[in-house]
Amino acid sequence: MADAKVIPFDDDRARRRSAPRGARSGDGAAVPLPAQGRGVGEPDHEGAPGDGEDAPRDGAPHSDAPRGGAGAQDAAHGRGPERRLAKGLAFLRRRVTGEYEVDDFGYDAELTDEVLMAMLRPLYEKYFRVEVKGIENIPAEGGALIVANHSGTIPLDALMMQVAVHDKHPAGRHLRLLAADLVFTLPVVNEIARKLGHTLACAEDAAELLGRGELVGVMPEGFKGIGKPFGERYKLQRFGRGGFVSTALRARAPIIPCSVVGAEETYPMVGNARTVARLLGLPYFPLTPTFPWLGPLGALPLPTKWTIQFGEPIPTDGYAPEAADDPMLMFNLTDQVREEIQHTLYKLLVRRRSIFF
Amino acid sequence: MGRIVLVTGAARRLGSHFVRRVLQDAGVARVVAVDAVTPEHDLGEALFVRADIRQPAIGRVLAEHAVDTVVHLDVTGTALAGGGRSSVKETNVIGTMQLLGACQKSPTLRRLVVKSSTTVYGSASRDPAVFGEATTPKALPSGGFAKDAVEVEGYVRGFARRRPDVAVCVLRFANILGPGVDTPLASYFRLPVLPTVIGYDPRLQFVHEDDVTEVLLRASREPERGTLNSGTFNIAGDGVLTLSQCARRMGRPTAPVLLPAVTLTGSLLRTLGLSDFSPEQIRLLTHGRVVDTHEMREILGFEPRHSTAETFADFASAAGRGLLPPAALAAAVDRIARYVAPDTSTQAER
Numbered sequence: 001m002a003d004a005k006v007i008p009f010d011d012d013r014a015r016r017r018s019a020p021r022g023a024r025s026g027d028g029a030a031v032p033l034p035a036q037g038r039g040v041g042e043p044d045h046e047g048a049p050g051d052g053e054d055a056p057r058d059g060a061p062h063s064d065a066p067r068g069g070a071g072a073q074d075a076a077h078g079r080g081p082e083r084r085l086a087k088g089l090a091f092l093r094r095r096v097t098g099e100y101e102v103d104d105f106g107y108d109a110e111l112t113d114e115v116l117m118a119m120l121r122p123l124y125e126k127y128f129r130v131e132v133k134g135i136e137n138i139p140a141e142g143g144a145l146i147v148a149n150h151s152g153t154i155p156l157d158a159l160m161m162q163v164a165v166h167d168k169h170p171a172g173r174h175l176r177l178l179a180a181d182l183v184f185t186l187p188v189v190n191e192i193a194r195k196l197g198h199t200l201a202c203a204e205d206a207a208e209l210l211g212r213g214e215l216v217g218v219m220p221e222g223f224k225g226i227g228k229p230f231g232e233r234y235k236l237q238r239f240g241r242g243g244f245v246s247t248a249l250r251a252r253a254p255i256i257p258c259s260v261v262g263a264e265e266t267y268p269m270v271g272n273a274r275t276v277a278r279l280l281g282l283p284y285f286p287l288t289p290t291f292p293w294l295g296p297l298g299a300l301p302l303p304t305k306w307t308i309q310f311g312e313p314i315p316t317d318g319y320a321p322e323a324a325d326d327p328m329l330m331f332n333l334t335d336q337v338r339e340e341i342q343h344t345l346y347k348l349l350v351r352r353r354s355i356f357f
Numbered sequence: 358m359g360r361i362v363l364v365t366g367a368a369r370r371l372g373s374h375f376v377r378r379v380l381q382d383a384g385v386a387r388v389v390a391v392d393a394v395t396p397e398h399d400l401g402e403a404l405f406v407r408a409d410i411r412q413p414a415i416g417r418v419l420a421e422h423a424v425d426t427v428v429h430l431d432v433t434g435t436a437l438a439g440g441g442r443s444s445v446k447e448t449n450v451i452g453t454m455q456l457l458g459a460c461q462k463s464p465t466l467r468r469l470v471v472k473s474s475t476t477v478y479g480s481a482s483r484d485p486a487v488f489g490e491a492t493t494p495k496a497l498p499s500g501g502f503a504k505d506a507v508e509v510e511g512y513v514r515g516f517a518r519r520r521p522d523v524a525v526c527v528l529r530f531a532n533i534l535g536p537g538v539d540t541p542l543a544s545y546f547r548l549p550v551l552p553t554v555i556g557y558d559p560r561l562q563f564v565h566e567d568d569v570t571e572v573l574l575r576a577s578r579e580p581e582r583g584t585l586n587s588g589t590f591n592i593a594g595d596g597v598l599t600l601s602q603c604a605r606r607m608g609r610p611t612a613p614v615l616l617p618a619v620t621l622t623g624s625l626l627r628t629l630g631l632s633d634f635s636p637e638q639i640r641l642l643t644h645g646r647v648v649d650t651h652e653m654r655e656i657l658g659f660e661p662r663h664s665t666a667e668t669f670a671d672f673a674s675a676a677g678r679g680l681l682p683p684a685a686l687a688a689a690v691d692r693i694a695r696y697v698a699p700d701t702s703t704q705a706e707r
Contacts, residue, residue, distance in 0.1 A: 085697065093690040097683035098605030104597050104647050105486045106560045184482040184644075187556025187616070194558070204485035204492060208649070 105205070106194030109174070116196055117163060123156075124163040127303050128262060132168045134310035140171040143210035143253040144313065146217045147244060147337050149236055149345065150225035152263035153286045155179070156301065161217060161260065162196070164308050176209050177217040178202075182283065203247050210251035217258075218244050220334075227284035229272070233264040234349060236342045242334035249324040249333075254313035257337050259344040262306030265355050267291070304355050307348050311340055359386030361465075362577060363424040364403075365410055365456065366431030367391060370537065371472075371569060373398035375430065378570045379577065389422050391415070392431070393448075410452035416459035419466070426468040426577050427460055429453065432509050434474075434502035434541060434635075442501075449505035450512075457516045466523055470576045471513050473529045475562075475591060476503035476637060480644040486560075489649040490529075490589050501637040510589075524587040526576040531593035531648060532641075534668050535566030536675035541638055547676050551604050552622055555613040559600050559645025562593040565663035565671065572659050584658030591648040594665040600642060603669060608679030608686075616643065 091114055094100050102108045124130050138144065146165075151157060158177050165175040178201035184190040199205045201218060209216045219225060224237040248255050271287035290298035314337065323329050362379055366372040367390030376390045380401050388403040390396070395407060404422075408414050410431055419427075431452055436445045453471075460466050478484070479494040488494070498504045510527060517525040532542050545551070572592050580586040604611045614622060623639055653659050663671065 086694065089690055089694045089697075093687050096605060096686040096690060098602040099683075100602070102560070102597055102599055102602070104560070106558070106597070106599060106645075108599075181483045187554070189556075190482065191556055191558045194560070199486045200483070202485050204489065205487065208485075208487055 102195075103197075105176070105197065105199045105209070107174075107176070107197035108195040109197075111195050112174070112197060116192070117166060120159055120163050121167070124160055124167075127301075128156075128160060128266075128306040130160055130164055130262075130306040130308055132164045132308050132310075134312075135164075135168045137256055137310045137312055138165065138169055138173065138215065139254070139313070140169075140173075141213065143213045143251055144215050144256055145206075145210065145244060145248045145251075145253050146175065146215065146256045146258050146310070147341070148217065148219050148258035148260055149234075149341050150219035150221040151228070151233065151260070152301070153226060153267035153269050153288070154301070155219075155226060156266060157260045157263035158217065158219060159196075160263070160306065161258065161308060165215065165217075173215050175217045176214045178206055178219075180222060203243055206244070206247045207251055210247065210253045216253075220244050223283040227269070227272070227286070230264075230268040230270055234261075234345050236338055236345075239334050239338050242330045245330045245333045245337070246324040249316050249319055249330075250321075252317040254315050254317075255333070255337055256313045257311040257340040257344065259309045259311070259341050259348060260306065261309075261345060261348040261352060262304040262355075265304045266301035268302070302356075305352075305357055307352070309344055309348060311344055314340075359384050360426050361385075361387045361389065361422055361424050362426045362428060363389045363391060363419065363422070364428045364430060365391045365452075366429075366433065366472075367400060367403070367405065368394050368396035368398070369430070369433065370398065370539065371533070371566065372396075372430045373400055374566065374570050375428065375573050376403045377401050378574055379428075382574060382578070384578075387422065389418065389424060391418060410456050411447060413455060413459070415456055416462060419459050419463045423465045424463065425465050426470070427456070427466065428470045428472075428573060428577050429456060430472045430573075432472050432474075432506060445502070446505055449502070450508050453509045453512055457512055460523070461516060461520055466520075468524045468526075468577065469513075469516070470526045470528065470573060471509065472573070473510055473527050473589075474502070474506045475529045475531050475593070475646055475648050476641075477506045477510060477529060478646060478648070479503060480559075480637075480640040480646050482644055484644075487647050487649050488591070490591055490652055498637060501635050503637045526587050527589040528572060528576060529589065529591050529648070530569060531562040531564045531591070531646075533566055533569055534563045534672040536671055538566055538672070541635065542641075543672065543676075545638070545642075546603065546607060546609070546672070549609065549680060551600075551609045551611045552619060553600055553604070553611045553613050554616050554619050554639075554643045557643045559642055560597045560647050561600060561603065561641075561645055561665075562597055562647055563665045563668040563672075564592055564594050564661060565668040568592070568594065568661040568663055568668075571662070572653075572657070575657065575659055581658060585656050588652075588656065590653045590657050590659075591650050592653055592659075592661070593648050593650050594661050594663055594668050595650075596665040597647055598665055598669055600645070605681075606669065606683060607673045607676065608682040610679075610681050619643075 091110070094110070100108065100110050148157070148161060162175045162177060165173055174197060177198045179193055179198045181200060183193050183198065184200055199209070206216055206218070220239040221237045222240060228237060245255070267286060267288050269286045269288055273285040273287055277283065277285035288298065292298060319329070362385055364372055364376050364379070367376050372390070372392065373396055376388055377400065379385055380388055380403060390400050390403045390405045391408050391410065393407070393409040396405065406418050408418055432449050433445065460469060475488070476498060478488040478492065479496050479498045481494070481496045483495045485492060498507060513525060513527055533540060534543060576586050601611065619639055
C-alpha cells in the first residue's frame with residue numbers, strides 16, 4: 001500500500017494511542033449485554049427494537065426470560081419481555097392491516113427500525129465490529145450530505161454506515177442513501193432499498209431530500225470504487241462529476257466527509273469476469289479467492305474489523321447562490337472532499353493493528 | 358355578464374360531476390356540455406350539445422354560444438361505449454387537435470383547462486423518485502394513454518404559444534379514485550386477488566374525484582389573489598401508499614407473479630374482459646409513480662381535502678370486503694395477544 005511510507009513517523013504514537021482505543025472498542029463489541037440491560041432498565045428505543053423484532057416470532061415470553069435474567073434486576077423489571085411481546089404484537093397488527101406510513105420515497109421507517117436494522121445489526125456489531133469515530137460531526141438536525149468512499153464489491157459499507165449513523169448518533173438520525181440505478185432495476189433489491197429509505201442517485205432526489213432536512217449519504221465513486229481490484233484498495237477513484245457538490249451548495253447543506261476502513265478486504269477482488277458481467281448486465285463480476293469457487297460459502301464476506309470516521313463538516317452556506325454553477329469552485333470543493341477522505345483513510349490505515357482485529 | 362363554460366367529455370362520470378358543480382358556481386351564466394354520446398348522468402340545467410370533438414362542428418358550438426372558458430376533460434384511457442383503443446386514441450389526440458383549432462379561431466375564449474395525467478412521466482427504475490412538473494422522464498411512454506397524454510400536452514403547449522392571450526392550465530392528475538370511479542386501476546383493485554410483480558412494491562398516489570372537481574373549478578375561474586392558475590400542475594393527494602399497503606388495507610390477498618407472467622396474465626384478463634390491464638398499467642404497478650405537489654399548493658393555491666390514504670379508504674369502503682378483511686386480521690392478532698400474554702393485550706391494542 002502506498003501509505004506504508006508514512007508509518008515510521010506516526011507508527012509508535014498511533015499504536016500506543018490505538019491500544020486503549022482498541023480495548024475500548026473491545027468493550028464496544030461486547031455492547032449487546034450492557035445495552036440489553038439498558039434496554040430493559042429504561043424504556044427507550046436504544047436496544048429495544050432489535051429485541052422487539054423477534055418477539056412476535058418467538059411467540060412466548062420464555063425465550064426472553066434468560067436474557068432478562070442476565071440483568072440483576074429481573075425481578076424489578078419482570079414485565080420487560082412482556083412489554084416487548086406486546087410491542088411486537090402491536091407491530092404485527094399494524095403490518096397486517098397496512099396501517100403504517102411510508103414517505104414519498106417509499107421509506108418505511110417502522111419496518112426499517114424494527115426489522116431491517118435488527119437484521120443488519122449482528123453484522124454490524126458482531127461480524128465487522130464497526131468502530132465509529134467523529135459521530136459528533138453529524139448535525140443533530142437539518143440537511144447534511146455525507147460523502148464516503150465506496151468499496152467491497154457489495155455495498156455493505158453503505159448499509160453499515162446507515163446502521164452506524166442510526167445507532168451511534170444521539171438523535172438517532174436516519175441516513176438516506178443514494179444508490180445506483182442498478183439497485184432499482186433488480187427485483188427484491190429495489191423493494192428493500194426503497195423501504196430502507198434509499199433512493200436513486202440523481203440531483204432531483206438528493207435536492208428534495210436535503211430540502212426536507214434529511215441526512216443524505218452518497219458514494220460518488222460509484223461502481224468505479226466498489227468494483228476496483230484488490231490491488232487498488234484504499235485509493236479513491238474519480239468522484240463522479242462532482243454533482244454532489246453542486247447539490248449540497250444549492251441546498252446550503254454541509255458536506256461531511258466519511259472514511260470507511262475495513263470494507264475493502266471483505267471481498268478481495270482479484271479478478272473480474274467481464275464476459276459473465278456483460279451477460280448478466282452487471283458492471284463487473286467479481287472473482288475473489290473464494291468466489292465463485294466455493295459456491296455460496298465463497299460469497300461470505302471476510303470478517304474484517306471496520307472503522308467508520310466522520311470528518312469535520314465542510315460548510316457550504318458561505319457561498320453565493322450562483323456558486324453552484326461555477327465549475328471551478330465545484331472541482332475545487334470536490335477535490336477538497338476527496339483529499340480529506342483519502343487523508344483520513346491513510347491515517348486510519350496507519351493506526352490499524354490488523355485487518356481482522 | 359357571467360361566464361360561459363364549455364365542458365367536453367360530459368357524458369362521463371367525471372365530466373357530469375364537474376358540470377353539476379360548475380353550474381352552482383357564482384358568475385357562471387351558462388354551461389355547455391359536449392360529448393359524442395348522450396349522457397347517462399344528470400347534467401342539471403346545463404345545455405347538452407351532442408357533438409363529436411373530432412369533427413369541425415365543435416367550432417360552431419364555440420362560436421354559437423360565445424364560450425369564454427373551455428374545460429377539456431375528454432382525455433381518457435378507456436372508451437365509453439364500446440370502441441377499442443384506436444377510437445380512444447383518436448378522441449384523445451384528433452379530438453384535442455380539433456378542439457384547439459376551434460379555440461384558436463374563437464375571439465371570445467379567455468381560458469382553457471385541460472385534464473392530463475401523471476402518466477406523462479412514465480414509470481421506470483431510472484427515474485427520480487419524485488417527479489416535479491419540470492422533470493423530464495428518462496423513458497417517454499411508448500404507447501397507450503400515456504403517449505396520448507404526452508401528445509395532447511404537446512398540442513396544448515403549441516396552442517398556448519399561438520394564443521398568448523388565453524390562460525392555459527394543464528392539470529396532471531394522479532390516479533383518480535373515489536367510491537364509484539371506474540378506471541382500469543379501480544377495477545384492478547376490485548379483483549378478489551391482486552396479481553403483483555415479484556420483488557417490486559410500487560409507490561402509488563391517488564387523488565379523490567371530489568378534489569378533481571374542485572381543482573378543475575379553481576382552474577376554470579379567475580385566479581384568486583396571490584395565486585396563478587395558468588401553467589402545468591401535478592394534482593395528487595398527500596402521502597404515498599405502497600401496493601402492498603393498498604392490498605392489506607383493502608383486505609385483498611396478493612398473488613406475486615414473475616414480470617413476464619404478469620404481462621401474460623394481463624393480456625389474458627384483457628381478452629376475457631375482466632380487467633383492463635394495459636402495459637402502462639403494468640409499468641405503474643411495477644415501478645410506481647410519485648409526483649411533487651408543491652406547485653399545486655403554492656402557485657395554484659389548492660389544498661386537496663383528501664389525502665392519498667383517505668382517498669383509498671373511501672374507495673376501499675365502497676369496494677366491499679376482501680378475502681382477508683383487515684379488521685378480522687387485527688382481531689386475530691388481538692386474540693393471539695390475549696392468549697399469549699393476557700395482561701398485556703390491552704397494551705397491544707394501543
